[in-house]
Amino acid sequence: MESGPAEKSKKYDRQLRLWGDHGQAALESAKVCLVNATATGTEILKNIILPGIGSFTIVDAHKVSGEDIGNNFFLEKDTIGKSRAQVATELLLELNEDVNGDFIEETVDNLLRNNSGFFQNFHMVIVTDLPERTLVTLAAQLWESDTPLLVCRSYGLIGYMRMVLKEHTVVESHPDNAIEDLRLDHPFRTLTEYCNAQNMAEMTKKEHSHTPWLVIIYKFLEDWKKHNGEMPRNYKEKSKLKEMIREGILKNQDLVPEDEENFDEAIRNVNSTLVPTKSKPFWILARAVKEFVQNEGQGRLPVRGSIPDMTADSERYIQLQNIYKEQALQDIAIVTNYVHQLLQTLGRPQDNISDSDIKTFCKNASFLQLIRCRSLAQEYDPATANHADIAMHLEDTDDDDLVFYILLRAVDRFYSQYSKYPGCYGDSMEADIPKLKACVSKLLQDWGITQNVKDDYVHEFCRYGASELHSVAAYMGGVAAQEVIKVITHQFIPINNTYIYNAMKQSSITVQM
Known part of the structure; x- marks a missing residue:
């Protein structure tokens, strides 16, 4: 019978491949709070419960209504x-026995008034369907506590999502087009020794x-540098190096081009391999790495310790791979020493930062x-609102989804004035249209924007009547859950900061508001 850890690894196999054991551990230790178990809210929770969030708490003072039953799969008639x-907590907990869940039947206003530190107990707070006034108050408290x-x-x-992070650092951003860290422009000693020991003139055909x-590439670079002592720097020089490699295929008459797949690989990889090794400018997130770069690294970051796949026999590929791994371990050891020195200076124990964290940081x-x-x-204050971008996008409302941001802000203003959303009662839709139009005009006036929103959009938002369609809620639940996981695991890059989804056109935009 499989052990507990083995069963868990099998259960979460696919996601472990995405964010690793340490990412999963971060997820399993996280506590998340959801404000209001709406269709969108429960869809978000579903998508973080399945991969194994540590625990969740739902804050919701509402009773289940007939409208809830019509759009929320986690509520029953x-x-x-x-x-x-x-009810939502009990049904959501059936999705994953590893997850703990709790609920509080209370309003956010009451919690803020009677238990001001409640929301600071969570690693992240998710809010759905909250009036603007309460949302701004809660957001200010969370901003102050860096939650x-x-x-x-x-x-x-229409779907809307806003990420509010005072400061968020990402170590494992998982870039799509990462350039390999091979250091051929500044080869380290063991790499030089290994490559110099490879005498191709005396090799067998195989x-x-x-x-x-x-x-x-290393061999031909050495020949190249005999002429001017420098690396190829431009397209013309790199093309000449490729030609040198291409000519090398035919030097041995016993070898035909088809046998030289490795030479073809070398030619294809010249451009990406010869990218200069240098540090990316970054503030002192890791003072230890900064010290390494300034001293032992001689201006360069720690070696990542990995190499790409290439045509080679297993023995030599593994030897080459081990050279990079050993160099990476040496660099990590130096950075670790700097970390321990800094921790000592700060009066903290050495185990305050784990070896695995240091290794991950160096690698990334x-x-x-x-x-x-x-x-x-800042976004809601007319004095600091993002007026210029909003005005620019309004110039072409037919093709720009930012107009829906304005409408969403306007319906919130409508709610603050009339204690209901426009069109949410069928017989009031016609009467609400001029009221919502006035809210839109006043909002744009406060922002100092002279353009206006077309009446068609105002009519459409009144027709919505603040309805929550399950198809849109399910989509937004998936998108939002991804962002939650990014923040909790500190992997991949979350949005900054507003995402708007248009289900009519299946389009979306991300803007900084």
Whole structure:
């Protein structure tokens, strides 16, 4: 019978391939709070419960209504009139026995008033369907405590998401087009010794055709540097180096071009391999790496310790691979020493930062990311609102989804004035159209924007009646859950900061508001 850890590895196999054991551990130790178990809210929770979030708490003072039953798969007909927080929690917990869940049948206003530190107990707070006034108050408190906030809503055929992070660092950004860290412009001692020991003139046919392309480029680079002592720097010089390699295929008359796949690989990889090795500018997130770069690294980051696949016999490929791994371990050891020195200076124990964290940081030092979002207070203050971008997008409302941001802000203003959303009662839709139009005009006036929103959009938002369609809620639940996991695991790059989805056209935009 499989052990517990083995069963868990099998259960979460696919996601472990995405964010690794350490990412899964971060997820399993995280506590998340959801405000309001709407269709969108429960879809978000579903998508973080399945991969194994540590625990969740639902804050919701509402009772289950007939409208809830019509759009929320996690509520059932016989639960009408019962606590929406309790019913949703019980059904969501059936998805994953590894996850703990709780609920509080209370309003956010009451919690902020009577238990001001409640929301600071979570690694992240997710908000759906909250009036603007309460949302701004909650967002200000979370901003002050540096607690990440994700606001998400589905409004008719429009989806909206806002990430609020004071500062978020990403070590493992998983770039799509990462350049290999091979250091052929500054080869380290063991790499030089290994490549120099490969005498291609004395190799057999099989050995020659299975020499790793990295070694081939190194050899021809040495010949190149005999002329001017420098690396090829431009397209013309790199093309000449490729030609030198191409001519090398025919030097041995016993070898035909078809046998020289490794030489073809070398030619294809010249451009990407000869990218200069240098540090990416980054603030002192890791002072230890900074010290390494300034001293032992001689201006370069720690070696990542990996090489790409290449045509070669197993023995020499593994030897080459081990050279990079050993160099990476040496660099990590130096950085670790700097880390321990810094911890000692700060009066903290050495185990304050784990060896695995140092290793991960060194491996990903080239891809570090820092995200700073604007606060919700900055966005909602007319004096600091993003007027220029909004005005620019309004110039072409037929093709730009940012108009829906304006409408969403306008319906919130409508709610603050009339204690209901426009069109949410069928017989009031016609009467609400001029009221919503006035809210839109006043909002744009406050922002100092002279353009206006077409009446068609105003009519459409009144027709929505603040309805939450399950198809849109399900889509937004998937998108939002991805962002939650990014923030919790500190892997991949979350949005900065506003995402708008248009289900009518199946289009979306991400903007900084």
